[in-house]
Amino acid sequence: MTRTVLFATDLSAENRAAFARALRLAHADGAQLDIIHVLDPYLPRRVFHQVEAAVVDDIAATLKDVREDYALEEPQTLIQTVAGAPYVEIIREAHERQADLVVVGMHRKRGQKDLLAGTTLMRIIRSAPCPVVVASQPPTQPWESILVPVDFSLTARHSLREALQRFPDASLTLLHAWSLPGERELGSHPYYSQWRDHEVARLRERLAQEIDSLMSELAGVPDVELVLEHGPPCEVLNAYIKRHTPDLVVIGSRDQPHHASQMTDMLLSEPHCDVMLCRA
CATH class of the missing domain: 3.40.50.620 (HUPs)
Known part of the structure; x- marks a missing residue:
């Protein structure tokens, strides 16, 4: 067909x-x-x-x-x-x-x-x-640099699968925004800093396992880079796009019938690159 x-x-x-x-x-x-x-x-x-x-x-x-x-x-x-x-x-x-x-x-x-x-x-x-x-x-060339925001949701997994399957020759960056409780109050405490570093390392390992699990189900997938940055998801994504200017952002759409997500609003109100939205 x-x-x-x-x-x-x-x-x-x-x-x-x-x-x-x-x-x-x-x-x-x-x-x-x-x-x-x-x-x-x-x-x-x-x-x-x-x-x-x-x-x-x-x-x-x-x-x-x-x-x-x-x-x-x-x-x-x-x-x-x-x-x-x-x-x-x-x-x-x-x-x-x-x-x-x-x-x-x-x-x-x-x-x-x-x-x-x-x-x-x-x-x-x-x-x-x-x-x-x-x-x-x-569109002077095919998309070569593709950014995929990721978390542990099924929506993110679906959008990542779409990117891996559709763009096997591209360079994919997977971006995760993280935050931990107590940062404002305890961020300067040495024990908190050690605990924070341990938790971020554990988070990276969990994400890497999720990604490896998904990639093992697919054939001919591109190389990917996992990037963790601290802050609220929209702020992290916006700052990363401005610094690195990817060709395409692939995100999952979890919009309600009459309300777009903050991330969708941000990407479409001030576009710096092309966007692909995947409904879960």
Whole structure:
């Protein structure tokens, strides 16, 4: 069965990087690239078909331009329009096409966390049946440096599995944010310092065992580096991204129906790299 990468375009200039990334991913995976645009269902009937034809022509022209700009091969491609609410139709198409991956462009409300909740992007992330790539960086090359925040949750294990299976040639860094009780009150006490160092070493060993266990189930996995840093998860992740500028962050999505996680909000409100969200 042919794999499918579903790219949802809003025809904007900001979507161009995501268009090119979808092309690169589909070609690398030997997948078909299905490109869809959701039309306003309330367009007057007499102009609907004209608009539809114009949209398909525009997508085809952009496809040609992007391929030439980034010197990309063209995978098997299907261009199609649908009418309805954008997030509903994109999710429905992902289900019906049994998509392996959905690719979308970054939203336009950068730096405004409070405005993310009701966007099409957040609704797709919460309901898509497969991982969602939110692309904003020029795809001049395949992702080589990939960052995966990890803890002991099943969600983190699932996102790590996705990264290991999908990107066997990349360099993966697994980042864990740690904190221990009593640091503020007892942090300078020598006995506390010894206990803290022992606990962090024990934590590293447990994480390494978890990772080794998962990697033993898979074939052809890449080399990984485990990094432990002290602090709250969002702060640790944000600081690490700014220092090391990875190509991609892969995280598990544990969002509630109407509330995104703090980590998801942070990554999408001020994007420094592409993001792949994996629903557990």
